[in-house]
Amino acid sequence: MDRSDSEKTDVLPMFKQEYGRYGRQMLVPEFGISGQLDLRSKRILVVGAGGLGSPAIQYLAGAGIGHITIIDDDTVEESNLHRQTIHAGNVNVPKSESAAEFVGKLNPCISVTPMVVRLSPSNSFSVFEGHDLVLDCTDGPAVRYLINDTAVLSGIPVVSASALKTEGQLSIYNYNGGPCYRCLFPIPPPADAVQTCGDGGIMGPVVGMMGMSQAMEAIKLLTGVYSESFTPFLMLYSAYNFPPWKSVKVRKRQKTCAACGDVPRISRQLIETGQVDYSEFCGSPSQVLL
Amino acid sequence: MDRSDSEKTDVLPMFKQEYGRYGRQMLVPEFGISGQLDLRSKRILVVGAGGLGSPAIQYLAGAGIGHITIIDDDTVEESNLHRQTIHAGNVNVPKSESAAEFVGKLNPCISVTPMVVRLSPSNSFSVFEGHDLVLDCTDGPAVRYLINDTAVLSGIPVVSASALKTEGQLSIYNYNGGPCYRCLFPIPPPADAVQTCGDGGIMGPVVGMMGMSQAMEAIKLLTGVYSESFTPFLMLYSAYNFPPWKSVKVRKRQKTCAACGDVPRISRQLIETGQVDYSEFCGSPSQVLL
Amino acid sequence: MQITVEFSGGLETAFDGNKKHVLDVPEGSSVNWLLHHMVETLMPDHKREEGKNIFLQDESVRPGVLVLINDSDWELEGEDQYILQPRDVIIFASTLHGG
């Protein structure tokens, strides 16, 4: 950020340049200057810079989240670009670095850290540390359970979305009395019921819509919209249906949940020592751990 | 496009590189190879490379629309970037050229033409010519009526969206028995009821969601999803409401419509000779033309 | 009987700012009756004059406002002659032009 002509004084809570950059959203009554100051002070972790992360990162960076950490160990391929537009021109570049480069160009007023590593049981707690919110933009059930469990044990809410073919889903987990991922899905799905975007196919704007919704919900959550009362929900999108969107109310936190329940059966130590087997537990139709 | 190792033979309808690039969406049954060939042969006009055009252009280019024309006479400002992420790093560049540069980087398999001019009654017919679909991504009522009237008289459907503050709307006009913009809104709104995103404010993901929906609806329309039967609709989005999305059925083409009715009162000649006064007719609360 | 009235596109600013109201209305009421009932009961006294100008024109909704009856354009339901039914949801949507 060029601060030469944009001194932040003791009187103003932001640099002058930020007033210009964010003026259009600060005009919105539901957001305002206080919303901007909220975002400015927040640190967000985006797990996955693919079809969901691509729009989510663009709009979170645009909105002025103070810091964005992007973790992804994948490399951009040409077959990603129809839905991962943030990587335009960056085939063969690590996705987290490509996305961070875009953020740097879009908004020099915020900071961004790319991590070219895979989120794993051995690094998840240190990766999550110091963040106010996690976006689950991943592509498979095992890592979704890992993100959930780490978030629950770290006390960090998750805005989670997913998409396949023409459909998408979005929920907020581990926030203000709402459920975690395991409250809704205590038992992992059988492996033969799971498809990724790579093998099942995906329409670009479908996963784009879900990532965009994640950005919107993240902004709402970080500016306190759900802090007084939060009714847990699931948003369902089906691009070729009418109406395309449905929003449904879902259960609250479950007392019996293995992760966030009254007597949790999952702990940081169990995760870090590999006793919660994320790589295997979605691997066979009948196998159920924990 | 580098076609050196990707020869399009008489047997294959696409270059090999395109099979790789578009493979993930061709896997989707509703789309398939035929959908890809449809898009490949189509030409789309995007009017406005702002908050709506930014995501719409990204995803239409990614999906492989054969040709995209982008018309906008505006220049990128820092205050645009929170919602117009396609212009990252391009402050002071004409928006249409900035967007076209992005398209070129994202997908060299398609062609793109930027036009740094304002759509006007004197150029609209020649600008529209040769396009299969128009996206109305503009920011004000006068140009929306001009786009509508030109599209009706040119026989081109319009995917139209708008957004303000926390809300957005989307409709398809002039397609398969459905209404045009004037069928729904025969009389322009009073000027004091009209706000642009500049003066009313706008959340980035709100207008982003609407532009993303435009891309999805454009893909559906161009691949024939609505060709057999089309029920005209209006999608309403309200980011801070639950449920955020509503989809409602709207009227069909109106026989009394000034533009698309049985006895139209608007013609190309009236438009081009300035007798339909688009710059003025939204200018005063009580004034009504045609 | 009870019906629900919702505002979209900022039209709630012509009323008391709430986007949603549950109203008790007499059986047999038309949407036309509802329009005037809303002006009388949902607008604060001090801004009724201004609010009415934003909401109505020539005794119907002003240009640029769509009336949606249970997720259908009122044009499909008889416009302002439609007779309200219990639990109807009526949306007044002001068209947006920004982008």
Next chain:
Amino acid sequence: MQITVEFSGGLETAFDGNKKHVLDVPEGSSVNWLLHHMVETLMPDHKREEGKNIFLQDESVRPGVLVLINDSDWELEGEDQYILQPRDVIIFASTLHGG
């Protein structure tokens, strides 16, 4: 009485491929009854065995499927003991993992 059953997240592939069905069911039927009724009437004979494995496990819906009764998680409505009412809409949503 009539109810509507909808599929989301690709679960229609376990049945005949249609995403929406209007069903006539006896009054007093539970959702548990409905699960088995759907297997018997909505799955083509030749793929009932396979479809049942995708849809059910241990006599309830398989892990990863949410049952939504009139836009609410069935956990809020009594799960499979919920007694169906006329015009109920029951959505079976298979969770998606892609992104």
